[in-house]
Amino acid sequence: MRTSDVDVLVIGAGPAGLGAAIKAKENGAREVLVIERDFEPGGILNQCIHNGFGLQYFSQELTGPEYAGRFIRKASRSDVEIQTDTMVLAVNPSREVITSSRHFGLQLFRAKSVVLAMGCRERTRDAIQIYGTRPAGILTAGTAQRFTNIEGFLPGKKVVVLGSGDIGLIMARRMKLEGCEVRGVFELLPYTNGLSRNVVQCLNDFSIPLYLQETVTEVLGKDRLEGVKTIKVDKKQSPLPGTERFVPCDTLLLSVGLIPENELSRKAGIKIDPLTGGPVVNQDRMTNIPGIFACGNVTQVHDLADDVTVESEIAGTAAARFRKGNLQGKELSVEAGRGIRYVVPQRIDVSEIKKENPLIFFMRAEVPTRQVKIIFTQEGEEKFGETLPFIKPGEIIKITISPEMLKKFKPDKNILVEVGKGNNNG
Amino acid sequence: MVEKKLICVICPVGCEIRASIEGGEVKEIRDFRCAQGEEYAREEFTSPSRILTATVQVKNSSIAQLPVRSDKPLPREKLEKAMFQLAGIIMAPPIKEGQLIIKDILGTGANMVASRDLEK
Numbered sequence: 153m154r155t156s157d158v159d160v161l162v163i164g165a166g167p168a169g170l171g172a173a174i175k176a177k178e179n180g181a182r183e184v185l186v187i188e189r190d191f192e193p194g195g196i197l198n199q200c201i202h203n204g205f206g207l208q209y210f211s212q213e214l215t216g217p218e219y220a221g222r223f224i225r226k227a228s229r230s231d232v233e234i235q236t237d238t239m240v241l242a243v244n245p246s247r248e249v250i251t252s253s254r255h256f257g258l259q260l261f262r263a264k265s266v267v268l269a270m271g272c273r274e275r276t277r278d279a280i281q282i283y284g285t286r287p288a289g290i291l292t293a294g295t296a297q298r299f300t301n302i303e304g305f306l307p308g309k310k311v312v313v314l315g316s317g318d319i320g321l322i323m324a325r326r327m328k329l330e331g332c333e334v335r336g337v338f339e340l341l342p343y344t345n346g347l348s349r350n351v352v353q354c355l356n357d358f359s360i361p362l363y364l365q366e367t368v369t370e371v372l373g374k375d376r377l378e379g380v381k382t383i384k385v386d387k388k389q390s391p392l393p394g395t396e397r398f399v400p401c402d403t404l405l406l407s408v409g410l411i412p413e414n415e416l417s418r419k420a421g422i423k424i425d426p427l428t429g430g431p432v433v434n435q436d437r438m439t440n441i442p443g444i445f446a447c448g449n450v451t452q453v454h455d456l457a458d459d460v461t462v463e464s465e466i467a468g469t470a471a472a473r474f475r476k477g478n479l480q481g482k483e484l485s486v487e488a489g490r491g492i493r494y495v496v497p498q499r500i501d502v503s504e505i506k507k508e509n510p511l512i513f514f515m516r517a518e519v520p521t522r523q524v525k526i527i528f529t530q531e532g533e534e535k536f537g538e539t540l541p542f543i544k545p546g547e548i549i550k551i552t553i554s555p556e557m558l559k560k561f562k563p564d565k566n567i568l569v570e571v572g573k574g575n576n577n578g
Numbered sequence: 579m580v581e582k583k584l585i586c587v588i589c590p591v592g593c594e595i596r597a598s599i600e601g602g603e604v605k606e607i608r609d610f611r612c613a614q615g616e617e618y619a620r621e622e623f624t625s626p627s628r629i630l631t632a633t634v635q636v637k638n639s640s641i642a643q644l645p646v647r648s649d650k651p652l653p654r655e656k657l658e659k660a661m662f663q664l665a666g667i668i669m670a671p672p673i674k675e676g677q678l679i680i681k682d683i684l685g686t687g688a689n690m691v692a693s694r695d696l697e698k
Contacts, residue, residue, distance in 0.1 A: 191640060192640070198694075201631050201632070201633060201645035201646075201647075201693065202631045203629045203631055203647060213629065215631055215645060215647050215693045216645075217645045217675075217693045217694035218647075218675060218693050218694070220694075221675055221694055221695060300633075300643075301633055301643055301645065302641050302642065302643055303641070303642050303643070304633075304635065304642030304643045329632060329657065329658065329661050330661070331661075347587075348585060348586075348587050348592045349587035351585070352584070352585055352587050353587070353628060356585075357626075357628070357654060357657075541589075541591050541611075542591040542592070
């Protein structure tokens with residue numbers, strides 16, 4: 153087995169991994185190696201051919217492949233090594249990484265720091281347990297996207313989309329543009345989980361109906377899908393008898409949520425936050441294992457690639473600077489309170505409060521709400537607040553706290569982030 | 579006079595903006611909360627346009643489809659027609675991001691270009 157030493161080893165050459173690797177180089181890491189299991193770098197962006205990427209980070213509207221291309225070219229200029237067709241088998245807490253590849257066989261890398269950037273996976277039919285037969289024609293939206301946009305196969309002709317996440321909305325439009333009949337997008341919740349822009353430009357533009365509070369209860373068909381049964385639900389998501397209908401279709405696309413891909417992290421003994429599905433990280437995106445960092449969709453499922461880049465640059469910078477000796481050890485926890493589903497980072501190094509860097513907190517709302525104040529408290533006392541005109545679960549909330557404001561926080565009390573009282577649900 | 583409404587997509591607030599339209603012109607516009615929203619809505623009510631993204635076939639390559647985009651927005655009603663223009667095209671590597679695929683598609687002034695590099 154080939155054994156080598158590297159400064160920073162990054163797992164995954166999607167936007168998170170490439171962003172982290174480039175930043176690690178810029179911050180003094182000598183050997184930066186990215187391990188990628190696909191045959192080329194770029195990750196899922198290669199199949200996200202639609203535009204809407206880069207508006208925040210590059211102030212320019214790019215497609216997924218264009219966004220990825222910028223990082224691929226920059227990685228190559230920065231002398232970041234990318235090993236493709238290589239699968240990571242294990243990461244251990246002493247930062248040894250074992251990989252398998254057709255070209256190199258088994259390899260062992262000893263890294264000074266490791267960045268986890270494996271991204272996320274889609275939930276499948278099994279995850280939501282739809283009753284019925286097992287015909288061909290039931291795919292996750294992302295699988296259909298890969299078939300259509302890279303491999304050149306159209307998965308069907310008459311399409312129903314279940315779930316209104318962004319990939320589902322994007323694929324509804326994509327299938328329509330390729331000449332399919334898109335029968336509708338069904339969503340269990342009373343609101344969509346996708347960005348408003350996608351509802352307008354993917355559904356409304358093409359008169360594709362969106363059925364809120366209506367879900368698929370059964371799939372029918374022997375060899376090929378012949379249709380789905382749907383039913384309306386009430387506020388508590390209980391089915392409303394008498395509202396059943398049969399929708400003929402040969403393809404059912406599922407866009408029912410994403411799960412951070414943390415099998416390697418779990419095996420390494422990394423603590424996972426049940427709310428995000430990703431590692432518990434501090435402000436540097438370091439996990440509970442010193443020297444192992446995580447960023448991008450492996451940490452929390454982002455809405456925008458631009459936010460993945462922001463997070464990956466934090467992790468890449470910290471990974472390059474990591475030395476065992478400079479750990480402070482003392483950390484506060486940051487918890488999600490009323491109205492907030494989760495907060496990242498979940499921990500803050502106390503010494504960070506005294507530094508001159510602002511801290512960015514990512515969080516998600518539990519329900520859509522108008523005119524809300526998000527407050528950061530310690531022992532019930534408000535330390536920081538920010539008023540937002542509108543929050544909804546489908547759009548991540550980012551709150552930046554300046555070094556000046558950070559000084560108001562006590563160095564020894566945990567922080568609770570919640571929605572201030574007296575807000576109306578909208 | 580026609581009454582129209584739309585959801586603003588400039589920010590997450592998602593204002594429902596209404597307008598009275600006559601002869602393709604906005605006579606009155608209301609329920610917007612900011613200047614950007616008003617500008618977006620005016621354009622959206624009178625001449626909505628979109629970037630078109632799609633794929634064309636590619637031969638002798640590691641992938642079967644090459645992603646392409648319009649370099650400018652197209653009138654929304656021409657998107658589906660433009661797809662037929664792309665249907666017959668077959669490309670081969672090497673291809674550079676930004677390489678011309680179709681010039682001035684449907685006379686809109688927008689070009690369809692490759693949106694990734696593809697080496698041989």
